[in-house]
Amino acid sequence: MTNPEPHSVPNPLTKNITADNVATPIDRYRENDGYCGLLKALELSPQAVIDSVQAAGLRGRGGAGFNTGLKWSFVPDQDKVPGPRYLVCNADEMEPGTFKDRLLMERDPHLLLEGMAIAAYAIGAERAFIFIRGEYFLATERLQRAIDEARAAGLLGKNIGGNRFSLDIYLHRSSGNYICGEETALLNALEGKRAIPRAKPPFPQVSGLWGQPTVVNNVETLCNLPHLISHGEEWYRQLGRHKDTGTKLFGVSGRVKNPGVWELPMGTPVREIIEQYAGGMLDGFRLKGFLPGGGSTDFLTPDHLDLAMDYDVIGEAGSRMGTGTITILDDHSCPLGLTLNLQQFFARESCGWCTPCRDGLPWVVEILTRLESGNGRAQDLDLLEELATGMGPGNTFCALAPGAAEPLLSALKYFREDFERHLQYGGCPFADDRRALLLPA
Amino acid sequence: MKIANTSEFLSAEEIAEIEREFEIYPTRRAAGLEALRIVQKHRGWVSDEALQALAAFLQVDTAELESLATYYQLIFRRPVGKAVVYCCNSASCWLMGSRDLQRQLQTRLQVRPGQTTDDGKITLLETPCLGDCDQAPVIMVGTAGGTYEMHRRLTTEKLEELVNDLQKVYGGSSDEP
Ligand SMILES: Cc1cc2nc3c(=O)[nH]c(=O)nc-3n(C[C@H](O)[C@H](O)[C@H](O)COP(=O)(O)O)c2cc1C
Ligand code: SF4
Numbered sequence: 024m025t026n027p028e029p030h031s032v033p034n035p036l037t038k039n040i041t042a043d044n045v046a047t048p049i050d051r052y053r054e055n056d057g058y059c060g061l062l063k064a065l066e067l068s069p070q071a072v073i074d075s076v077q078a079a080g081l082r083g084r085g086g087a088g089f090n091t092g093l094k095w096s097f098v099p100d101q102d103k104v105p106g107p108r109y110l111v112c113n114a115d116e117m118e119p120g121t122f123k124d125r126l127l128m129e130r131d132p133h134l135l136l137e138g139m140a141i142a143a144y145a146i147g148a149e150r151a152f153i154f155i156r157g158e159y160f161l162a163t164e165r166l167q168r169a170i171d172e173a174r175a176a177g178l179l180g181k182n183i184g185g186n187r188f189s190l191d192i193y194l195h196r197s198s199g200n201y202i203c204g205e206e207t208a209l210l211n212a213l214e215g216k217r218a219i220p221r222a223k224p225p226f227p228q229v230s231g232l233w234g235q236p237t238v239v240n241n242v243e244t245l246c247n248l249p250h251l252i253s254h255g256e257e258w259y260r261q262l263g264r265h266k267d268t269g270t271k272l273f274g275v276s277g278r279v280k281n282p283g284v285w286e287l288p289m290g291t292p293v294r295e296i297i298e299q300y301a302g303g304m305l306d307g308f309r310l311k312g313f314l315p316g317g318g319s320t321d322f323l324t325p326d327h328l329d330l331a332m333d334y335d336v337i338g339e340a341g342s343r344m345g346t347g348t349i350t351i352l353d354d355h356s357c358p359l360g361l362t363l364n365l366q367q368f369f370a371r372e373s374c375g376w377c378t379p380c381r382d383g384l385p386w387v388v389e390i391l392t393r394l395e396s397g398n399g400r401a402q403d404l405d406l407l408e409e410l411a412t413g414m415g416p417g418n419t420f421c422a423l424a425p426g427a428a429e430p431l432l433s434a435l436k437y438f439r440e441d442f443e444r445h446l447q448y449g450g451c452p453f454a455d456d457r458r459a460l461l462l463p464a
Numbered sequence: 465m466k467i468a469n470t471s472e473f474l475s476a477e478e479i480a481e482i483e484r485e486f487e488i489y490p491t492r493r494a495a496g497l498e499a500l501r502i503v504q505k506h507r508g509w510v511s512d513e514a515l516q517a518l519a520a521f522l523q524v525d526t527a528e529l530e531s532l533a534t535y536y537q538l539i540f541r542r543p544v545g546k547a548v549v550y551c552c553n554s555a556s557c558w559l560m561g562s563r564d565l566q567r568q569l570q571t572r573l574q575v576r577p578g579q580t581t582d583d584g585k586i587t588l589l590e591t592p593c594l595g596d597c598d599q600a601p602v603i604m605v606g607t608a609g610g611t612y613e614m615h616r617r618l619t620t621e622k623l624e625e626l627v628n629d630l631q632k633v634y635g636g637s638s639d640e641p
Binding site: 193200213217276283284361364365 | 613
């Protein structure tokens with residue numbers, strides 16, 4: 024993480040993260056108020072914890088932005104559905120252009136463990152899993168060490184802090200498959216089945232892992248809980264600059280001067296993130312567009328720079344805040360090429376269950392490929408639009424295909440001229456640019 | 465082919481490691497992926513025989529375990545090199561020049577993605593986003609022992625050095641003169 028200036032705003036998510044690439048050890052974590060949020064939660068009733076999280080307005084950082092406390096409240100009482108409850112941390116971070124959960128897990132693993140313990144207490148789970156992508160080798164090592172440390176300190180295991188609450192946290196390493204990040208596919212994966220999404224309802228909160236009530240939360244969502252509980256919902260709400268509450272990890276990648284990830288108040292304007300924190304565009308490049316929060320969000324343009332990074336604000340502009348990590352499209356890179364790259368990703372990662380996804384995506388890839396290589400046809404753009412619409416919400420079992428449609432439809436909308444230039448030019452008009460952009464020797 | 469006795473095929477070490485996984489989950493089946501990873505760590509890849517022995521040991525259908533093994537890109541059902549070079553080709557790396565890196569790798573190693581060098585030492589694969597986008601372009605190197613290491617903000621020169629280092633450690637013939 025590279026912060027250009029000392030923090031003038033509270034940074035509860037990253038306060039333990041320094042320039043050194045080390046995981047905060049448990050003693051230093053505890054000296055800096057670590058595990059105080061958990062110990063405080065254990066003095067409250069589980070319902071009071073749920074109410075506080077709901078009132079704080081914490082929204083899921085995995086991309087969909089659902090109110091976390093509200094999600095937990097759907098877990099039924101023991102007399103309605105008896106038996107174990109499970110908490111699952113979604114650490115499968117594989118959305119193209121997303122690189123925030125890695126930082127939290129590698130640098131401050133106890134923050135995640137404490138957050139998980141608070142969530143587990145709230146929903147009545149005594150067993151929790153961290154579903155982590157297999158490529159996150161360092162994060163896995165550091166989390167395992169942190170789990171061992173916490174267990175030795177009596178902060179995990181039986182009767183935590185002398186209370187009746189017990190919790191075991193286990194790491195489940197995945198092995199490179201984007202669809203596993205979809206929460207019901209993830210549950211199948213954890214059960215040792217092929218990771219295909221489940222039909223909903225029932226939702227996981229009612230019938231999840233091994234048919235038991237289960238809550239799936241993103242890494243960053245869970246990392247918000249320790250300070251939220253420690254300082255209370257009023258304090259938490261005031262961290263935001265706009266309507267949404269708390270702080271958020273925002274990132275920028277692409278041809279900017281200072282790519283990176285920073286903790287900033289929710290509602291920070293896009294312009295501030297790109298120009299101030301990411302240092303603006305590299306010399307010789309202009310901003311052409313950007314994906315606000317990962318490969319499955321709609322492109323936005325320089326006209327949208329003054330929008331606040333808030334779920335509803337970005338939503339009203341026709342996109343989604345998604346994971347909050349911005350990907351920059353510069354004026355020397357081909358928008359059609361980037362769109363094709365994204366569609367190839369989604370086509371490759373489709374689980375193949377639904378027709379618009381299984382058949383639509385390869386078709387989209389085929390059309391974009393022929394446009395890019397100069398063999399496109401005039402009616403191709405309409406065909407793309409039709410296919411993308413067919414992949415939209417409501418036609419598939421999970422959000423992968425609708426997510427793939429977002430950058431495609433928005434690229435057709437904002438960069439239509441560039442698509443048409445491929446037809447007129449008989450190939451990629453950016454190809455010469457690319458030759459001039461070879462990697463520095 | 466039927467494997468009569470699983471423990472004749474799986475080593476005591478492999479069995480001990482897999483049994484440790486059983487403690488984590490309420491079913492044996494749930495340990496499937498980790499069991500595949502353990503076998504791969506010891507043998508470099510998952511052969512048909514290993515898959516059948518594992519399925520018997522986990523008490524699941526071979527076809528079911530196969531449907532896991534083929535679903536994940538980090539599990540190999542064919543032999544791979546001692547080192548596997550994963551070249552990220554997703555959005556941020558694509559924008560920052562991953563196509564040039566990949567071309568350079570193909571030329572240096574004389575392989576295409578999915579292939580292994582003639583001496584069987586280095587395999588080249590494309591991979592989706594590795595979650596290190598502010599460090600783009602990146603490459604990950606995996607070893608038979610199951611470790612993964614990131615190489616970040618690559619340039620032509622840095623990649624040249626990386627390939628030299630890999631070839632020193634692992635081999636990986638078909639070097640350009
Ligand atoms: C194809 C697909 C992939 C997903 N990948 C992830 C992921 O890697 N990490 C994540 O937290 N959420 C991912 N999600 C969202 C999850 O389904 C789920 O909404 C999220 O984990 C809920 O956590 P939250 O409420 O804390 O945000 C994905 C969704 C889809 C459709
Ligand atoms: S939308 Fe695609 S990935 Fe999701 S369930 Fe359907 S086929 Fe599978």
